[in-house]
Amino acid sequence: MVTPLIENYLDHSDEKKARKALLAVSITTVMFACLDFSSNQLALLGIELIIHQDRVVGFGKLASGVLLFIYLVKSLPAYTALLKELSVERLKRSEALKKRKFEADWDLDIPPDHGYGPQGDYDAIESEIQHRRAQIEERYSRMTFFVSALTIMFVDIGVPVIVGTIATTQPEIVLHMIDTVPANTH
Structure with missing residues (x-):
């Protein structure tokens, strides 16, 4: 029977669990x-056990390869949904830009007449504030969406794939990288 702690890390029933299992086995x-x-x-x-390091690493490479495949298959729906969402957002921005250009070309972007007097001035100020608020929200919603997409691409998908690929192909390369980095002697 597998302990609950190990079972939690090796369970690959969904994308997040597959990522955890891949990272745990790959790093090990x-x-x-x-x-x-x-x-x-x-x-x-x-009980005396004889451990052959090359067999343990070979088994880890095999397990990392299998878990990398499982992770890639499990993460395809999320990746596809992300691409769809990026495409829809790009289409919405393009549509809004075309509408604004159309309105400007046909002089349809004339601000409404708020009338004269204090109430008209107050309405004009409110309209300007709402317009600026909408611009700020649009700008930061695009930025937030872009940062979220990058996070998903690089952290949630990229890092596990890179670590899994290294563990599957050449885990010894990490030792070489560590040896080439000079130790801090201070």
Whole structure:
């Protein structure tokens, strides 16, 4: 029976769980590939086990490859939905720009006449404030959507795919990268 802690990390029934399982197995594989064992024997509770690092890393590579495939398949619907949402948002912005250009070309963008006197001036101020507020909300909604899309692309999809690919193909490369970075001697 698998412990609940390990079961939570190796469960791949949805995209988030598949990402957790992929990252957990991939990072463990990279860690085992970077470790140096002084002996391939391990004694637990009087039972002596012989551990071959190359077999453990090979199994981790295989498991990482399978989990990478599962993650890619599980994340396709979310990725497709993101692309659809990006396309719809781009279409809405394009439509709004074309409408504004059309209104400007045909002089349809003339502000309404709010009349004379204090109430007319007050209505003109309110109209200007609402127009500016709409512009700010539109600008920041585009920015927020763009940042959210980048976050999903790079963090939720990109990082697990990169880590899974490294663990599947060459987990030893991380050790080489660590060795090339000079240690801070301060």
